[in-house]
Each structure stands twice: as C-alpha cells, then as structure tokens.
Amino acid sequence: MERRNNAVSCFRFPLLRIADGVHLALEKQPAKFAVLFAIVFLSCAIAIDLRSRMWIDELYTLQMARLASSGDIVRATLEGADGAPPLYAILVHAILPVVRSEALAVRLPSTLGYCGMVIALVAFCQRRMPIVYAWSAALLACNSAFWYATAGRSYGLVLGFAAGALLCWQAADGRRATIAIPLLSIFLGAITALHYYAVFFVIPLFLAELVRWRYS
Numbered sequence: 179m180e181r182r183n184n185a186v187s188c189f190r191f192p193l194l195r196i197a198d199g200v201h202l203a204l205e206k207q208p209a210k211f212a213v214l215f216a217i218v219f220l221s222c223a224i225a226i227d228l229r230s231r232m233w234i235d236e237l238y239t240l241q242m243a244r245l246a247s248s249g250d251i252v253r254a255t256l257e258g259a260d261g262a263p264p265l266y267a268i269l270v271h272a273i274l275p276v277v278r279s280e281a282l283a284v285r286l287p288s289t290l291g292y293c294g295m296v297i298a299l300v301a302f303c304q305r306r307m308p309i310v311y312a313w314s315a316a317l318l319a320c321n322s323a324f325w326y327a328t329a330g331r332s333y334g335l336v337l338g339f340a341a342g343a344l345l346c347w348q349a350a351d352g353r354r355a356t357i358a359i360p361l362l363s364i365f366l367g368a369i370t371a372l373h374y375y376a377v378f379f380v381i382p383l384f385l386a387e388l389v390r391w392r393y394s
Contacts, residue, residue, distance in 0.1 A: 366379070
C-alpha cells in the first residue's frame with residue numbers, strides 16, 4: 179500500500195508542477211497564447227476547409243454567392259432560393275474573387291467567426307475565474323461544436339458574433355460602456371441577419387440583465 183501511495187505521489191507532483199507552469203505562463207502572456215492558439219486553430223481548420231467535399235447546403239451558399247451582385251442575392255433570397263438570410267452569401271460573394279478555392283471561400287467566414295468565438299469566450303470567462311479555467315471552458319465549447327468551424331453556412335459566424343455580444347454585455351457595466359453598448363447592438367443585429375433563429379439569443383441576455391439589475 180505504501181509503495182502504491184509513493185508511486186501515485188511521484189506521478190502527481192510532476193503533473194502539479196506542469197500545471198503550475200502552464201498557469202503562470204498563461205497569466206504572464208495571455209495575448210501571446212491567444213495569438214498562438216489562433217494561428218494553430220486557423221491552420222488546422224483551413225486545411226479541413228480545403229480538403230473536405232462540399233455538402234448540399236454549402237452548394238446553396240455557393241450558388242447564391244455566384245450571383246452578379248448583392249442586390250441579386252437579396253432578391254433571390256426573397257424569391258425563396260435559399261432559406262437562410264442573405265448576409266452570409268453576400269460575404270462569400272465579396273471574397274470569391276480573392277480566394278481561389280471555392281470550398282475555402284464558402285467556409286472561411288465561419289472558420290474565422292468560430293476562432294473569434296473561442297478567444298471571446300476566454301476573455302469573457304477570465305473576468306470571473308483564473309485563466310486556466312477560462313481556457314478550459316473555451317476549449318470545451320470549441321470541441322463540442324467544432325463541426326461548425328468548417329461548415330460553409332452561417333453557424334460559425336453566428337457563434338463568433340454571439341460570443342462577441344456576450345463579451346460586450348459583460349463590459350457594458352464598466353468604463354467601456356460607451357464602446358461596448360454600440361458593439362453589442364451591432365453584434366446582435368449581425369447574428370439576426372445571419373440566421374433567423376439567432377433572434378432568440380436576446381432572451382438569455384435579457385434575463386441576465388434583469389439579474390444584474392436586481393443585484394446591482
């Protein structure tokens with residue numbers, strides 16, 4: 179029994195030292211690790227964007243984005259050519275001339291939005307908990323819905339703007355309220371313009387604001 183306890187202790191203490199080292203590194207250089215994560219994440223996600231075959235809904239996005247102008251995209255949406263709002267197709271339409279790979283062009287806005295979601299969640303959680311736990315929460319969210327990072331629809335971008343809105347709501351009661359509140363309005367408008375059901379994101383924010391008002 180004593181040997182077993184000694185073996186467990188020998189295994190535990192190096193792990194504790196590693197965990198303490200990671201914690202100190204994250205505390206000292208949070209921006210550096212955020213940039214490093216973004217580089218690694220985007221590199222892996224873009225590789226998946228380039229290699230994966232396009233599925234039917236992504237082909238709808240591509241066909242809409244190939245129209246001659248943003249006005250044509252809006253008119254096609256009104257005629258029922260696609261069940262999604264036109265904003266995402268308009269964004270893809272803008273980058274198609276720049277990005278040669280159609281698969282990457284269709285998926286890139288969602289990939290960037292999803293990466294932004296993770297960084298925004300870290301910043302949001304860091305205000306309430308140690309940075310290691312903030313990263314743990316953000317990475318759990320990242321892992322649970324990673325498919326949206328490489329889907330050529332609006333989901334990844336909606337998640338990015340929603341996380342940005344969450345961060346702005348958190349900052350709205352501080353010194354940066356003059357910046358946070360207009361940005362919050364922009365993010366909420368953007369997610370609604372990207373997906374109709376995103377309007378329901380306002381409900382938890384409204385309830386959270388009631389709680390903050392009650393205890394302020």
